[in-house]
Amino acid sequence: MKQNYSLPLLLSAFLTVLLFSCQSDNEDDYDEIITQIESPVVMDLAQVPYPNLSDYHFFEGELKNLQPASRVIPYDLNSTLFTDYAKKKRFVWMPDGLKATYAADGETLNFPVGTALLKTFYYDSTTDDDVPNIIETRVMIKKESGWMFANYVWNQDKTEATLNTMQQEVRVSWMHNGEERMARYKIPATASCIMCHDLNDVATTIGTKPQNLNKQYNYADGTENQLSKWMATGYLNTVPQNITSTVNWTDETQPLELRVRSYLDINCAHCHNPGAYCGYTPMNFQFGVTDLPQNLGVCNEPVDFVTSGQEYIVDGQDIENSLLHYRMNNNIQSEMMPPIGRSVVDEEALQMIAEWISTMETQCP
Numbered sequence: 001m002k003q004n005y006s007l008p009l010l011l012s013a014f015l016t017v018l019l020f021s022c023q024s025d026n027e028d029d030y031d032e033i034i035t036q037i038e039s040p041v042v043m044d045l046a047q048v049p050y051p052n053l054s055d056y057h058f059f060e061g062e063l064k065n066l067q068p069a070s071r072v073i074p075y076d077l078n079s080t081l082f083t084d085y086a087k088k089k090r091f092v093w094m095p096d097g098l099k100a101t102y103a104a105d106g107e108t109l110n111f112p113v114g115t116a117l118l119k120t121f122y123y124d125s126t127t128d129d130d131v132p133n134i135i136e137t138r139v140m141i142k143k144e145s146g147w148m149f150a151n152y153v154w155n156q157d158k159t160e161a162t163l164n165t166m167q168q169e170v171r172v173s174w175m176h177n178g179e180e181r182m183a184r185y186k187i188p189a190t191a192s193c194i195m196c197h198d199l200n201d202v203a204t205t206i207g208t209k210p211q212n213l214n215k216q217y218n219y220a221d222g223t224e225n226q227l228s229k230w231m232a233t234g235y236l237n238t239v240p241q242n243i244t245s246t247v248n249w250t251d252e253t254q255p256l257e258l259r260v261r262s263y264l265d266i267n268c269a270h271c272h273n274p275g276a277y278c279g280y281t282p283m284n285f286q287f288g289v290t291d292l293p294q295n296l297g298v299c300n301e302p303v304d305f306v307t308s309g310q311e312y313i314v315d316g317q318d319i320e321n322s323l324l325h326y327r328m329n330n331n332i333q334s335e336m337m338p339p340i341g342r343s344v345v346d347e348e349a350l351q352m353i354a355e356w357i358s359t360m361e362t363q364c365p
Contacts, residue, residue, distance in 0.1 A: 037070055037071060038070065038096075039069060039070045039071035039072070039093070039096070040057045040060070040069050040070065041056060041057050041058055041069060041071070041072065041093050041116075042055065042056055042057050043056065043093075043095065043114055043116065043141070045113070045114065045141070045143050045144070048141055048143075048148070048150070049139070049141070049148070049150035049163055050163070051162060051163050052152070052160055052161065052162055052163070053137055053139075053152040053160065053161040053162075054160055054161075056116070056139075057069060058072050058091065058093060058116070058118060059072070062159075063158075063159060063160060063161070064131075064132075064134060064154075064158035064159065066089055066091075066120060068091055071093060071094075071096075071233070072091050072092070072093045073091060073092050073093070073229065073230070073233060073235065074089065074090065074091050074217070074219070075090050075091070075092055075213065075217065075226050075230075076090060076215065076217055076226070077090075077207045077212040077213065077215075077246075077266065078211075078212050078213075078214070078215050078245060078246040078247055078248050078262060079212070079246055079247070079248055079249045079250075079262045079263055079265070079266045080207075080266060081206075081207070081266055081267055081341070082267055082341075082342060082346040082349065083121060083185075083341055083342060084172070084183050084185055084342050084343055084344050085123075085174055085176060085181070085183075085344070085346075086121040086122065086123060086135065086172075086185065087121070087122055087123065087124065088119055088120065088121055088122075089119070089120045089122070090117070090118065090119050090120075090207075091117075091118040092115070092116070092117055092118075092208075092230075092235065093115070093116045093118075094111070094112060094114065094115045094116075094235050095112065095113075095114040095115075097234075098112035098113075098114065098115075099112065099234060099235055099236055099237050100112065100115070100230070100235060100236050100237070101236075101237045102210060102236070102237060102238070102239040102240070104210075104288075105209070105210050105211045105240075105243050105244050105245070105288065106209055106210075106211050106244075106286055106287055106288040107209060108204055108205045108206070108208050108209050109205075109208050109209070109210070109236070111142050111205070111208075112142065113142050113143065113144055114141075114142060115141070115142040116139060116140070116141050116142075117139070117140045117205060117208065118137060118138070118139050119137070119138045120134060120136070120137040120138075121134075121135045121136050121137075121138075121185075122134040122135060123135070123172055123173070123174040124174060124175070126173050126174060126175055126180055131158070132158075133172060134154045134158050134161075135153070135154060135170055135172065135185060135187065136151060136152060136153050136154065136161070136164075136187050137151075137152045137154070137161050138150075138151050138152075138193075139151070139152065140197075140205060146202060146203050147197070147203040147204065147205065148203075149190050149193040149194075149197070149203075150163060150190070151163070151164050151165070151187065151188065151190055151193075152164065153168065153187060164187065164190075165189060165190045165191075166189050167186060167187060167188055167189040167192070168186075168187040169184045169185065169186055169187070170184070170185045170187060171183075171184055171185070172184075172185045181344075183343050183344050184343055185343070186340075186341075186343060188340065188341075192340060195271075195277055195340065196270050196271065196277070196338075196340075196341070197270070198276060198277055199270075199273075199275050199276055200275040206266075206270045207266065210227060210239055210243050210245075211243060211244060211245045211246050211287055211288075212245070212246055212266065213226045213227055213230075214226070214227055214243045214245040215245070217229065227239050227243075244288070246261075246262040246265055246266070246287050247259060247262050248262070249262045249263040249349070249352065250348070256352070256355065256356055256359070257356065259352060260296075260352060260353065260356045261287055261290040261291075261296070262287065263349055263352065263353075264285040264290065264296070265285055265286060265287035265290070267338065267349075268285045268337070268338065269284075269285035269286045269287065271338065272284060272285040273285065273286045280303070280304075281302075281303060281304070282294075282297065282300040282301070282302075282303055282313070283295055283296060283297040283300060283313060293362060296314060297312070297313030297314045297323075297324055298312075298313075298314045298316060298360070298362055298364075299312055299314070299315070299316070299362065299364040299365070300312060300313045300314070301313075302323050308326065309321075310322060310323040310326055311364070312364050314357060314360075315357070315364045316357065316360040316361070316362035316363045316364055317357065317358060317359075317360055317362075317363055318357070318364070319354050319357050319358055322357050324337070324353065324357075325350070325353055325354060325357060328345065328346070328349065328350050328353060329345055329350055330345075331343065331344065331345065
């Protein structure tokens, strides 16, 4: 019978041999051992999306534990997309021998065909059972024709997640600042995914840019920079030493404007940049260009949307006259920003935006 060894065990054995052997000092040996470890993941591009999340074998043990199988690597972003305060767990898997390549700090990595990116949305339990409420797992798979989207909705017992193509609403609750909050969480229809993932009429990823991945992550075998981990695992070619990176917008030790730019990049730039869904608007929220105030909408007049008299997208020192603040503070779908993906206001982010506007040196005419 074929034996399955865990990744940590194989790594331990490899490192032991490396320490006591003088046969090779080639640094590429590490990558070679890693890439030789067999993954149980099943990825037939002619058959995906599979009907159940478990069909891929991304996880081992009980599915709800989200314990990654061999060569399924967890990752995180410096700042994350707001989705009604849901928490997220992300994973990446690539076929043996294939690697992603670097393009630029602010561009998504070029992933090989067969890559799978997973993002699971969940809430911590508000009851004594302490069992997380897992809502959905979104999977992006790179096929020869480009990225495809598959969304899996978890059953009540959290034993399986099944393929779902239609929009659904789920009542959720979570603890926020010591109080229980509730919302009607919207699971998107597959067809609506392209609204955020479109760039020049081609489906693309959003968060997997070096500027967002360049951070430490606490892996099972220790803390390591994510980009270094991907390279060591054989998932990524060499990237530059110095990457201009976003920050965690909740980190108040960081400069206020840097936090604002990081938040707007991950939450808004996938629509507000040339070639995207809202590329016609007079701002470009991509992190690499928001060092220029005009790209943040400062003193820019709205071109398509004025609800209650705001004269500028961002009016320096005038919160009430800033459309950006108005739309972030709105839950009406036709008036809020973003128009999908949330049903409640991101209160902490709104407070940060208000502070940024009110303390801005620029005053508009």
